[in-house]
Amino acid sequence: MSSPLSSSASPTAAVGRGAPRSHGYWRRNQRRFAPLIFVGPGALMFLIYVVIPIFRSMSISLYHWDGMGAMKWAGLGNYAELWSDPAFVVSLKNNVLWLVLYMLAVPAGLFIAIFLNQTVRGIRIYKSLFFFPFVISQVVVGLIFTWFYAPDFGLLFKLTKMLTGHGVAILADENYATYGIIFAGLWPQIAYCMILYLTGLNNVAPDQVEAARLDGAKGWRMLWYVILPQLRPATFIAVVVTVIGALRSFDLVSIMTQGGPYGATRVLSYYMFEQALSEYGYRMGYGAAIAVVLFAIMMIFISGFIWKMYRDETER
Amino acid sequence: MFPRPIQQRSPAARIAYQIALPVALIVWLLPLLGVAMTSLKPASDLAKGNYFGLPSHLAFVNYVDVFRNSPIAQYIWNSFRVTIPTMIGAVALSCMTGFALAIYKFRFNLLVFFIFVAGNFVPFQILMVPVRDLTVQLGLYNTIEGLALFHIAFQTGFCTLFMRNFIKALPNELIEAARVEGVSEIQIFWYVVLPLMRPAIAALSVLVFTFIWNDYFWAMVLTTGAGTQPITAGLYSLNGQWVAQWQLVSAGSIIAALPPVLMFFLMQRHFIAGLTLGAVK
Known part of the structure; x- marks a missing residue:
């Protein structure tokens, strides 16, 4: 390897600093321009495709627009319409339901991680296989659970028929369908939380655990007072990714029920898509207004995350 | 290490753990296993209502058909x-x-x-x-x-x-x-x-x-x-x-x-x- 380092790696070369001074403007100013050169391409792409569209969506939400013709000023009309739109209210409620129930993934992931945190033979394979659901696409997860829930022959239908005498076709029942989808979503999400906690458990300080053990701590008390405080970074990430996962839920709804039956399983992300880009019409302005509401909800969590990062950064 | 290593527990606990591991895994992956099995069933099995039994023969032909x-x-x-x-x-x-x-x-x-x-x-x-x-x-x-x-x-x-x-x-x-x-x-x-x-x-x-x-x-x-x-x-x-x-x-x-x-x-x-x-x- 002929790196520029190895060619001049002798200690005397370091003394001769300032010798190559005569390399012109670039050489003298490179440290001033280097940040721009390195951050430029990525930042530009991100600006065009992420940052600017956020603001454009906000402005589109103030118009009536079918996506092609002229835009007609609507003021806050789209937002006013939202509150009297029962489909929007149902979507919002479902999003809250998703958020609350999705949180179960965090303790469930911790539970499985504790269960698997042993050193018996073949445990690595077990860990990978438990993680499996996270690797496959949500589209496939959705199809798998649609099959699992299918009326007449689905496993769940048969089970409920055996137990209660009549089977439940969960995705066709407007009272249960959302729960069915959330349950499917929990499957990969638990796997994700599990892997976060497995890594966290791996890094728990053994001396503290031993010391606590000598003091007679075990079981729940040990978990609560000794282990969980050390797992705080893992818990933080698990909560963040779970909140984001819950608010981003789109794939499963689209695959499993397409928002049905009777719109009972719509969530904001899906309803927005439906309004702006489907056979229901091209109401871009109204769709953008829904997206802005979803964005505002997400922003609460994003700000919290950034705030914590900011504190960590400036403390150092 | 948390939890306490299973090796330090009673033999009964160790055996229970060794049994619990595969059982838990099968329950966890049940939906996936079901789909994997279905993908290998001939269409006639499904028509006859054999949704959860083993395939009557392995129909790799499904993959070819896809x-x-x-x-x-x-x-x-x-x-x-x-x-x-x-x-x-x-x-x-x-x-x-x-x-x-x-x-x-x-x-x-x-x-x-x-x-x-x-x-x-x-x-x-x-x-x-x-x-x-x-x-x-x-x-x-x-x-x-x-x-x-x-x-x-x-x-x-x-x-x-x-x-x-x-x-x-x-x-x-x-x-x-x-x-x-x-x-x-x-x-x-x-x-x-x-x-x-x-x-x-x-x-x-x-x-x-x-x-x-x-x-x-x-x-x-x-x-x-x-x-x-x-x-x-x-x-x-x-x-x-x-x-x-x-x-x-x-x-x-x-x-x-x-x-x-x-x-x-x-x-x-x-x-x-x-x-x-x-x-x-």
């Missing part, structure tokens, strides 16, 4: 054509942004970094209408390039977060020493930092591969039709065509899931290192 009767091969090819450029593009861009944000102190450094991080978490729907519009105007609607360009830009956010923190953890003396030797900034990036980033590059590559392969939303928004749609969107339309032909739906699902699963098993260590970034202090 390839013969549907454009699934084209869908998979499209997925690769979107996924691989995205992987290369996002990782390359974020090597650079991560380097700049980790090494240089300049005004707005943290602000730029936080914009990358925050942008990475926004709901896709807030981007949907403008990004679709932009893609249409660029003449890239319903093209592989249009989809890949957006993915590259968006993934750069997450990748920058990862790369910046990774480079930040490298010993700063290395860079200082190189500067003292008169090595230019670009050479520092190329010869000093980049070789040390190999594990991060590997981790991000597998993660981005999986994310993009599994993307469904943007595939629906930016592409249409079998010529350009990746496998996730393809599977959705095939599911519509194959009403109640569960042996085909299952086989298609397994095929769609295979590439990221292989990637995961081959690159497991990197994959997990990437995902669990920040889970330990």
Whole structure:
């Protein structure tokens, strides 16, 4: 390897600093321009495709627009319409339901991680296989659970028929369908939380655990007072990714029920898509207004995350 | 170690654990196993109502049928054509942004970094209408390039977060020493930092591969039709065509899931290192 380092790696070369001074403007100013050169391409792409569209969506939400013709000023009309739109209210409620129930993934992931945190033979394979659901696409997860829930022959239908005498076709029942989808979503999400906690458990300080053990701590008390405080970074990430996962839920709804039956399983992300880009019409302005509401909800969590990062950064 | 190692417990507990492990795994993967089994059942089994028993014979023909009767091969090819450029593009861009944000102190450094991080978490729907519009105007609607360009830009956010923190953890003396030797900034990036980033590059590559392969939303928004749609969107339309032909739906699902699963098993260590970034202090 002929790196520029190895060619001049002798200690005397370091003394001769300032010798190559005569390399012109670039050489003298490179440290001033280097940040721009390195951050430029990525930042530009991100600006065009992420940052600017956020603001454009906000402005589109103030118009009536079918996506092609002229835009007609609507003021806050789209937002006013939202509150009297029962489909929007149902979507919002479902999003809250998703958020609350999705949180179960965090303790469930911790539970499985504790269960698997042993050193018996073949445990690595077990860990990978438990993680499996996270690797496959949500589209496939959705199809798998649609099959699992299918009326007449689905496993769940048969089970409920055996137990209660009549089977439940969960995705066709407007009272249960959302729960069915959330349950499917929990499957990969638990796997994700599990892997976060497995890594966290791996890094728990053994001396503290031993010391606590000598003091007679075990079981729940040990978990609560000794282990969980050390797992705080893992818990933080698990909560963040779970909140984001819950608010981003789109794939499963689209695959499993397409928002049905009777719109009972719509969530904001899906309803927005439906309004702006489907056979229901091209109401871009109204769709953008829904997206802005979803964005505002997400922003609460994003700000919290950034705030914590900011504190960590400036403390150092 | 927590919990107490099973080896230190009674023999009964050890045996119970050894039994519980496979049982728990089978319950956990039951839906997947069901689909895998269904994908190998001849259509006649399903017609007879044999949904949960073993297949009467292994019908690998389902897989052949999926390839013969549907454009699934084209869908998979499209997925690769979107996924691989995205992987290369996002990782390359974020090597650079991560380097700049980790090494240089300049005004707005943290602000730029936080914009990358925050942008990475926004709901896709807030981007949907403008990004679709932009893609249409660029003449890239319903093209592989249009989809890949957006993915590259968006993934750069997450990748920058990862790369910046990774480079930040490298010993700063290395860079200082190189500067003292008169090595230019670009050479520092190329010869000093980049070789040390190999594990991060590997981790991000597998993660981005999986994310993009599994993307469904943007595939629906930016592409249409079998010529350009990746496998996730393809599977959705095939599911519509194959009403109640569960042996085909299952086989298609397994095929769609295979590439990221292989990637995961081959690159497991990197994959997990990437995902669990920040889970330990």
